[in-house]
Amino acid sequence: MSPPASALVGIDWGTTNRRAWLLAPDGTCAAEAADDQGVLAARGRFEASLADLLLHLPGVPADAPVVMSGMIGSAMGWQEVPYIEAGQPLESLAQALVPVPAPTLGRPAAIVPGVRWRGDGRVDVMRGEETQLLGAVALGVRDGWFVLPGTHSKWAEVRDGRLVAFQTFMTGELYALLSTQGTLAAASRDPVASPAAFEAGVAAARDGALSTTLFGCRAKVVTGEMPAAHAASYLSGLLMGAEWHDRRRTWGDRPPAQVHAIGSRALAEGHAAAAALMRVKLDILDPREVHLAALRHLAPRVRQALS
Amino acid sequence: MSPPASALVGIDWGTTNRRAWLLAPDGTCAAEAADDQGVLAARGRFEASLADLLLHLPGVPADAPVVMSGMIGSAMGWQEVPYIEAGQPLESLAQALVPVPAPTLGRPAAIVPGVRWRGDGRVDVMRGEETQLLGAVALGVRDGWFVLPGTHSKWAEVRDGRLVAFQTFMTGELYALLSTQGTLAAASRDPVASPAAFEAGVAAARDGALSTTLFGCRAKVVTGEMPAAHAASYLSGLLMGAEWHDRRRTWGDRPPAQVHAIGSRALAEGHAAAAALMRVKLDILDPREVHLAALRHLAPRVRQALS
Numbered sequence A, B: 001m002s003p004p005a006s007a008l009v010g011i012d013w014g015t016t017n018r019r020a021w022l023l024a025p026d027g028t029c030a031a032e033a034a035d036d037q038g039v040l041a042a043r044g045r046f047e048a049s050l051a052d053l054l055l056h057l058p059g060v061p062a063d064a065p066v067v068m069s070g071m072i073g074s075a076m077g078w079q080e081v082p083y084i085e086a087g088q089p090l091e092s093l094a095q096a097l098v099p100v101p102a103p104t105l106g107r108p109a110a111i112v113p114g115v116r117w118r119g120d121g122r123v124d125v126m127r128g129e130e131t132q133l134l135g136a137v138a139l140g141v142r143d144g145w146f147v148l149p150g151t152h153s154k155w156a157e158v159r160d161g162r163l164v165a166f167q168t169f170m171t172g173e174l175y176a177l178l179s180t181q182g183t184l185a186a187a188s189r190d191p192v193a194s195p196a197a198f199e200a201g202v203a204a205a206r207d208g209a210l211s212t213t214l215f216g217c218r219a220k221v222v223t224g225e226m227p228a229a230h231a232a233s234y235l236s237g238l239l240m241g242a243e244w245h246d247r248r249r250t251w252g253d254r255p256p257a258q259v260h261a262i263g264s265r266a267l268a269e270g271h272a273a274a275a276a277l278m279r280v281k282l283d284i285l286d287p288r289e290v291h292l293a294a295l296r297h298l299a300p301r302v303r304q305a306l307s
Helices: A046-055 A090-096 A129-138 A171-178 A182-187 A195-207 A210-222 A228-251 A265-277 A287-306 B046-055 B090-096 B129-138 B171-178 B182-187 B195-207 B210-222 B228-251 B265-277 B287-306
Strands: A008-013 A018-023 A029-035 A066-069 A109-111 A115-119 A122-126 A144-148 A153-159 A162-169 A258-262 A281-285 B008-013 B018-023 B029-035 B066-069 B109-111 B115-119 B122-126 B144-148 B153-159 B162-169 B258-262 B281-285
Touching: A008 A046, A008 A287, A018 A046, A018 A287, A066 A287, A090 A129, A090 A287, A109 A287, A115 A162, A122 A162, A122 B210, A129 A144, A129 A153, A129 A162, A129 A258, A129 A287, A153 A228, A162 A228, A162 B210, A171 A182, A171 A228, A171 B171, A171 B182, A171 B210, A182 A210, A182 A228, A182 B171, A195 A210, A195 A228, A195 A265, A210 A228, A210 B122, A210 B162, A210 B171, A210 B210, A210 B228, A228 A265, A228 B210, A258 A265, A265 A281, A281 A287, B008 B046, B008 B287, B018 B046, B018 B287, B066 B287, B090 B129, B090 B287, B109 B287, B115 B162, B122 B162, B129 B144, B129 B153, B129 B162, B129 B258, B129 B287, B153 B228, B162 B228, B171 B182, B171 B228, B182 B210, B182 B228, B195 B210, B195 B228, B195 B265, B210 B228, B228 B265, B258 B265, B265 B281, B281 B287
Parallel strands: A008 A066, A066 A109, A144 A258, A258 A281, B008 B066, B066 B109, B144 B258, B258 B281
Antiparallel strands: A008 A018, A018 A029, A115 A122, A144 A153, A153 A162, B008 B018, B018 B029, B115 B122, B144 B153, B153 B162
16 A cells, blocks of 8 residues: 655756646645756755745645755756666656755755666766656556657657666757857858758758768758758758657667657657658657656655655 | 969968968979968958968969969858869869959969769768869879868768769867867866777767767766766767768778878878778878879969960
């Protein structure tokens, strides 16, 4: 029998932003808040910064524990929490929570550990996405491929509720750099979203290393094959296509019928277009719902884990 | 019978720098100069800027023609010169020179056109490298694969003196961006050149899209698998390896025994290491010698082409 549920505060504390939810004992979301006090901004004053955030969650019980995930557990965060190894059941994250001393806070606080994956001589890491994936498992999606788009887009394979492998793609970061600086930014002018240019970029990403397909964006503009206004859409397609073609190589002749995306509609939109081109169904899970499901799973287990 | 040779000034006029050589009628280099008055700096005053440069070539005959190659022929250069199509003999560049009106200069001036390549739905362009490749052909290297490392590294295939295909890789630009900004720059600290880390990067570049192998650089540092001091060498290896693995896919099971690099020892060094890992011989051609060979080929043909 599970212990009785209690209220819980969950925080997705990233590098530049953070979001908080108050989960009521009945499993509903009683309050939520978001601000720009990410790890970089809150550095050196995490405990006070957390107290500030709690003030924005009306009705938060004085003793409700706080569970934090994301870069808050990194070397630049509140406390560096060692990675756990991939391969374990995501539902065992509850037992792996790491308490954080927060004497002025008057309530227990803990960090969800990130995950490290090793394979084929490679290594990859995540902090935060493991909690999203736990939520997906808690919602019943215990098997399949997941994409979590963002600055560092993650592709994860989950089997029987275990996170067995994942890869990170620097898609969002590369887009931000290349669309604002250097040759490709110079090739872009008065950008207009072009689904056709995006699709052309996704297709072109198949034809070689990213460092050469990227130059194709400039070559298409200077030769007049593509208007400068479409360069940004083409660049976005190249970067997203690089993810999907890489995954296709992994899948070989057994591609999945569907991929689960955890991300806002806006972030998942490009993936939906790429998935359609690859004839894969994209099942979009709302990141808020997924995080709340993770908190519902954690709520009855937190006190035991921290005691 | 070739017309008699005459003195010629050759200028490799790039985006940020330019180099000039005075070729004497006997084919030797009588003077040379270099400065930072690239296309960006000289914009709007190209004719005066060229006159300044000529003052730094002692003994330049008053009527010696000037042949310019590089970004000087681009839309941001002195005069936009249309690309010629790949597939033609490089030695026909002499007939494709485009005169530039320079009334105050008192001597003929011309620009070598860049080259456009199309194939497999792709397009690529070069400006300046065609003159280097002409020089290699003039030196007798009429067949083979060439790499011209730089901000935008070019790989070219030359058959019987014809430039049949080429690809550009944004290797230098990506290195400059990623080693100074963002996640990978943050992962690097007190860089120390590490041949072993470079080699590991070259090898890792085989295993997926560049956007994911790049993140591996950070993952290796945060998991303690690689010291932060080696991150820059690993990044360099990843980018150079992406070029070589891409070429290997093109070559399939018939890789060339050797590749010709046109670049300074410093620039070609990384390629030499990558080539050794791929068991390909790298033949390094000095870019100055190659450019002078191109000028020797052009010298007896320039006046006729411009008349």
